Amino acid sequence: MKDKDYLNDITEIKEMMNKSSRFISLSGLSGVLAGIYALIGAYLAYNAIEDYKSSLLINYNYITIKHLAYINLEIYLVTVALAVVLLATLTGIILTRIKAKKHNAKMWDATSRRLLINFLIPLVTGGFFSLVLIQRNFVSLTAATMLIFYGLACINASKFTFRDIKYLGLVQLILGLICTQFVGYGLYFWAFGFGVMHIVYGAIMYFKYDRTK
Amino acid sequence: MGLINNINKAFDHRIRLGIMSILMVNEYAEFTTLKELLEATDGNLASHLKALEKAEYISVQKQFVGRKPNTKYIITDLGKLEFKKHIDALEKLIKRT
Numbered sequence A: 001m002k003d004k005d006y007l008n009d010i011t012e013i014k015e016m017m018n019k020s021s022r023f024i025s026l027s028g029l030s031g032v033l034a035g036i037y038a039l040i041g042a043y044l045a046y047n048a049i050e051d052y053k054s055s056l057l058i059n060y061n062y063i064t065i066k067h068l069a070y071i072n073l074e075i076y077l078v079t080v081a082l083a084v085v086l087l088a089t090l091t092g093i094i095l096t097r098i099k100a101k102k103h104n105a106k107m108w109d110a111t112s113r114r115l116l117i118n119f120l121i122p123l124v125t126g127g128f129f130s131l132v133l134i135q136r137n138f139v140s141l142t143a144a145t146m147l148i149f150y151g152l153a154c155i156n157a158s159k160f161t162f163r164d165i166k167y168l169g170l171v172q173l174i175l176g177l178i179c180t181q182f183v184g185y186g187l188y189f190w191a192f193g194f195g196v197m198h199i200v201y202g203a204i205m206y207f208k209y210d211r212t213k
Numbered sequence B: 001m002g003l004i005n006n007i008n009k010a011f012d013h014r015i016r017l018g019i020m021s022i023l024m025v026n027e028y029a030e031f032t033t034l035k036e037l038l039e040a041t042d043g044n045l046a047s048h049l050k051a052l053e054k055a056e057y058i059s060v061q062k063q064f065v066g067r068k069p070n071t072k073y074i075i076t077d078l079g080k081l082e083f084k085k086h087i088d089a090l091e092k093l094i095k096r097t
Helices: A003-021 A027-056 A063-102 A111-133 A138-159 A165-179 A187-209 B014-025 B033-039 B042-054 B077-096
Strands: B058-065 B067-073
Touching: A003 B014, A003 B033, A003 B077, A027 A187, A063 A138, A063 A187, A111 A138, A111 B033, A111 B067, A138 A165, A165 A187, B014 B033, B014 B042, B014 B077, B033 B042, B033 B067, B042 B058, B067 B077
Parallel strands: none
Antiparallel strands: B058 B067
């Protein structure tokens, strides 16, 4: 009989299963940009921390100045972190919308909703847990915690979008666990995980899925 | 030949194949979602859904969301079993050549 038809059938089945259950409009380019933002953020944070350290050497006698400088540093770091998250999210939304439009898909449908919920559950948990760590003075573990929970979020999300995101998650997870053993080097691990790995992953996604279409 | 027997005539159409594929991997699907994914007209899609319903491969849940009617389609256990058999048969047929 017509074998070509059967092959067509199988292809059609696979395509429908993927299209109806996975959100595939995620833009690879937005991953690259998110990585760049993270690296810039990490660089700004590194400079601020170094400045703070050197200011301690000069003003070591003045407790109030020290305290003020510490609060300033905290505010600065939180601002930088928020700016990175905001910029990355915004870029992600815009580029994903463009990509969805390109192949006539909706950006907000059952698949993207499911993807977002499953991504956010581990991520938000990790966010709150990191805040608790800061509250309890375990600041040295926050970078590792962020990496680990972000990795779990990616692995969880991989069931609802490109499977490849699972490997990004695994790398983040392993980086996070290694990071727990190198107290004081959190920022480097953070920059590597959120910066370099995002750029690598985003570029792979871009060449694998975006450019061919 | 046993292989050919497992090719299910009820699935012998692009739209029906699509409906079953979507319902295999989703808890349920609404009429509008199916319509968008399969790029079918209302009448065409409805008639294929009816046929699958008659064969008891899918079940229908009619609800009202506010005042809008909303129809959900769910694959039955029988539907899952038959569709799996159908896919197996297709794969074997392809591998044979």
